[in-house]
Amino acid sequence: MTTKRNESDDHEASLGADNAASVDLIDSPSRDIASRLPESLTIEVSLPTTVHAAPEDELAVAIVEVPVNPGAIETAEPSTMSITVVPPKVVEKQPEPPVIPELPAGDDRGSTRRGRLRGEVSTSPEAASMLTPDRLIGRKRRLRGRPEGGWNAFVYAVTLHLVNLGDSPKVIARKAVEARIDKRFEGGARFIPVLTRKGGVGKTTITALLGMALAETREDRIIAIDANPDRGTLSERVNKQTRSTVRDVVTMAPTITSFNDFTTMVSRDETRLDILASDTDPLLSEAFDENDYNVVADLAARFYSIVLTDCGTGIVHSVMRATLQRADSVVIVSGGSVDEARLASETLTWLEANGYGDLVRNAIVALNTATQGTNLVKLEEIEAHFKSRVREIVRIPYDPQLAAGSVINYKDLKPLTKASALELAALVTDGLPARQGG
Missing domain, CATH: 3.40.50.300 (P-loop containing nucleotide triphosphate hydrolases)
Structure with missing residues (x-):
């Protein structure tokens, strides 16, 4: 093993007391190196400090770390400085479009009143508009009164009140006039x-x-x-x-x-x-x-x-x-x-x-x-x-x-x-x- 010495390493030539009995390996090359090594060996190496070389682009924007005394600056005559302030551009925030939830899929019969007239249960929550009178009260035909006027009254009588054709056109017109009178x-x-x-x-x-x-x-x-x-x-x-x-x-x-x-x-x-x-x-x-x-x-x-x-x-x-x-x-x-x-x-x-x-x-x-x-x-x-x-x-x-x-x-x-x-x-x-x- 060859050790290179230089001027900076002179102070490391002397070893401690534990290393005083070290034997020069070069003088006895024939001897077994492994048998002659001490139980512990410490080597100290002092290397030069690494100097960081900044790139030119960093030097161009670097700030000098030298404090400046304001009182040491002498000016021949007062100078003026104009500063242009550019206000930041205000960008209007566009309102976000409303999020419309999708209607629950399935059970098309629940979207109409007819699908609820037979007691069918919807698989999705029903709206309040589904509680219609015809659903809750029952689908019953509005009973007509006794018809007036010729043929319609005759049919109503001979069918034992089973067939009711309603009032004749003349009777309907007369009742419309009576409704106006009853204002x-x-x-x-x-x-x-x-x-x-x-x-x-x-x-x-x-x-x-x-x-x-x-x-x-x-x-x-x-x-x-x-x-x-x-x-x-x-x-x-x-x-x-x-x-x-x-x-x-x-x-x-x-x-x-x-x-x-x-x-x-x-x-x-x-x-x-x-x-x-x-x-x-x-x-x-x-x-x-x-x-x-x-x-x-x-x-x-x-x-x-x-x-x-x-x-x-x-x-x-x-x-x-x-x-x-x-x-x-x-x-x-x-x-x-x-x-x-x-x-x-x-x-x-x-x-x-x-x-x-x-x-x-x-x-x-x-x-x-x-x-x-x-x-x-x-x-x-x-x-x-x-x-x-x-x-x-x-x-x-x-x-x-x-x-x-x-x-x-x-x-x-x-x-x-x-x-x-x-x-x-x-x-x-x-x-x-x-x-x-x-």
Whole structure:
């Protein structure tokens, strides 16, 4: 083994006491090296410190580790430094799209009501919308009422109520009109005057017919007041049950505190229409003025939902002013002749000229075709004229009961007459406000 020595290793030439007896192996090469080695041998080697050579790219960005004394820096003149600050670019964070969980797969029958009508159990949780009435209560056919109208009623009877075809188309149309008449009202009574400037056109008959159609269909109370100062005949259209008149109501108004008190002064028709008669004495009739009408109207408004007023031909009478001030709608009656239609149109003109234009636009014209001369004129032209001025027009056909000028039995009227009366009542009701003041 050859050991190389240099100047840096001179201090390691002397070994410790344990190595003093070491024998130079070179001098005795023939001897057994292994037998002459000591039990322990320590060699110390001092190597030079490794110097790290930094790459040039590191030196270019290296910071000198020499502290700088700020006071040692001398400047000839103050210098300025401009620093440009670039704000960081704000990147708007896009909202993450909502994650919509997938619907549970399987059991397609659970997604409809039909799949649950037989008590089938879903393999996945059901939504609250699955608790439908037809599922919980049971699928039962809605029972129809007894059908009305010819063949359908006959089939229902001969099959012992097993086959119910429902109502006939005519009955369905009639019930639709009755539903319009049965309109619900909130608030006080609705006032409907029936008027025209021409006498003898059936104004009183139309008032009674309209009141009967309303009373027959509606569940509330209907009254018709005869406010004709020329001795009206409205009470003669029903079976009279009392001799009391509007004058008696005015006289006894302070003592009338209930509906029962008021009903003792009216006559009631089979349709439940109440009629309050006018005075039979012409002298007393002329004394019935605006103030008297207001007393009667105030009492009627306490007990009735709809108040019809049969007005006289005296359109400038004080009662007419009180009637129109309370009116929610008006019915203008016209006959089928030239002069009757012209006078009815002049009534509309008078109303417009006196500030009742809204009533005219909402008015209904009842064209009574039972008057003389109706078959000689073109009713379509009369209707076209009035349709340009009012909301609607209704023909009232000839009926022997109406032409007789006596008591009207509503149930015995011809079907066409009843249908016309119902249509008139429906049109009038359509024009009445559902809420008082609306």
